Amino acid sequence: MRTQMYIDGEWVDGIGKMPVYDPSDGSVIAEVALAGDKECEAALAAADKAAASWAKSAPRVRAEILRKAFEIMSAEADSIATIVSKENGKVLSDAKGEVLYAAEFFRWFSEEAVRVPGDFRKSPSGDKRILVTHQPIGVSLLITPWNFPAAMATRKIGPAIAAGCTMILKPASETPLTALAIVDIMERAGVPKGVINIILPEKVGASISKMLHDPRLRNLSFTGSTEVGRILLKDAADRVIRCSMELGGNAPFVVFDDADIPAAVQGLMLAKMRNGGAACTAANRVYVQRPVADKFVAEFSKAMGALVMGKGTDSGVQLGASVSMKERNKIAELVSNAVKAGAKIITGGTTPAGDGAFYPATVITCEKDNEILRHEVFGPVAPIVTFDTDEEAIALANDTDFGLISYVFSGDLARGIRTAEAIESGMVAINRGVISDPAAPFGGVKQSGLGREGGFDGIHEFLETKYIGVEI
Known part of the structure; x- marks a missing residue:
């Protein structure tokens, strides 16, 4: 297991160590090297130094490196999945699925x-x-x-x-x-020195801001919260740096009265509970037409209620821990506030005792103005609201500042497509609980991001x- 940073083709230590915790029991599973100003500068300098020669490299060379990385990652999926499960808390089956999905991006590109x-x-x-051509943008911060x-x-x-x-x-x-572990794979796949560097800054905000104000950096690709x-974006604006951002989501899941109910339930289990609900694509607001509610x-x-909760690496577990107690407590507070505002708990909703960052699979019913519907819960909580007309469903789905993904279940394909076209969302899944695919453009509208x-x-x-x- 790698714990050092990788800068200019070398695995290096930094100014200190940072513990990495197993959220299922709070134990320390490793200590990783922290970057100070010197290491951050070295990473940027290495990327800048390698930029010109790498930009001129043959596309076939790049393709072969990525293909090799795909093969290594696929072959080592079990060991990488164990790392994911231990540090993230997700169940091993989810972790293995993620690793194989992750490897497919190397094959696709x-x-x-x-x-x-x-x-x-x-x-x-x-x-x-x-003559129109396309050239590498240059040093990128990921x-x-x-x-x-x-x-x-x-x-x-x-x-x-x-x-x-x-x-x-x-x-x-x-x-x-x-x-x-992924950077280690890239090294073994043959990436030249300086092309990929990985750092863990001690002062994250200050270090990132400094890079965004450095003329050597040309591009930022960020996945995270809309707030961050x-x-x-404000920092990048000073030098007009290109930005692609995949930000928050607040996905609606619409079930019409002509939907196949067992299929819709299975679809929601996937859309809500994959990764324990900690996904920007997770169904966050469930709208069900009154006759089938x-x-x-x-x-x-x-x-x-039938899901088995426990340590992600244990056999038979279907719901692991949140990534931290802080995240678990956020989930518990959102549910508590929803109940105070009139929501009814159907199953779950009780915070377990102990050191693990666990929260049970929870279903609540509430009114359309409940505050929980304004938040990306990022956990195993599904608030359900009833609606009467198609127009009401679309209005409810669009009643958010976000627009990453939406889900629609209907037995009438035309109805599903009409709804998909009316919903303000970068992606819409019709009668599907999972939509992500390396071959498809992933991204949102409104405050859910920029680019694909x-x-x-x-x-x-x-x-x-x-x-x-x-x-001529």
């Missing part, structure tokens, strides 16, 4: 590396030629969250490598071990378009 499009055409006047420490790293590293950009990776302090995203609530509550990751669009977050005019 290995194929995209050699397919960056260009354009050469005659001008309308006929006496000139228009900041990843704790909830998907493997997938969010590869979703950024993959296109950066494919595009020919060098990078500095700053993982979440709660889950650095997964990111360090706003701060980073009682049946849906009963069946869904039964499924939620994955799909054909993902590599363009690391490319600049250049127009060359030719006189």
Whole structure:
């Protein structure tokens, strides 16, 4: 297990150590190296030094490195999943699924590396030629969250490598071990020195701000909260740095009266409980049409109440711990406040005693104005609201500042598509509980972010378009 930082092709120590905890029992599982000003500067300098030569590297070379990384990560999925589960708290099956999904970004972008499009055409006047090409944007800062420490790293590293950009990776302090394991894979896959660097700054805010004001940095890719995203955007604005951001979500899950109820329940179990609800794509507001509401609530509550909670690495466990006691307590407070405002607990809702950051699978029913519907719960809590008309469902779904993903269940495809088109969301799943795919563009509207990751669009977050005019 790697615990040092990786800077300019070397594994190095820093100014001290930071403990990494197992949230299921509070024990320390490792201590990782912390970066001071010297290490942060060294990482930026290394990325800058390697930028020109890496930008000129053959796309096939980049593709082969990514393909090799995919093969290594897939082969070592079990051991990496154990790291993810230990430091994040999620159950081992979720962790294994994440690692395999994360590896697919390396495979996808290995194929995209050699397919960056260009354009050469005659001008309308006929006496000139228009040449359009795409070039690497340059040194990129990649900041990843704790909830998907493997997938969010590869979703950024993959296109950066494919595009020919060098990078500095700053993982979440709660889950650095997964990111360090991925950088180790990139080293073994043959990434040249300086192309990828990973740091864990002691003074996170100050160090990131300093980088964003440095002319050597050209691009920022961030996944995290909208609150932090706003701060980073303000810092990046001073030098007009390119930013791509995947921020908060508050996903609606709409169940119409013609939906297949067992399928909708299963879809919500996936959309809500994958990763224990700690996902920006998690269904956060459940809207069920009145004629089927009682049946849906009963069946869904039964499924939620049957989940086995415990240490993520233990056999048979279906719901692990939150990443920290702080996060667990946030969830408990949101539920408590919702109940005080009139919500009714159907199942769960009781905070367990002990050192583990556990919270049970919880279902509540509430009115459409309950404050919990304004928050991204980031945990195993599903608030359910009833509605009467299609128009009301759409209005409720759009009653948020966020627009990352939405879910619609209906037995009428036309109804589902009409609803999907009316909902203000970057992604909509129709009769599906999981939508993420490396081959599809991932991103939101409103305050859920800027840009897209994955799909054909993902590599363009690391490319600049250049127009060359030719006189004939």
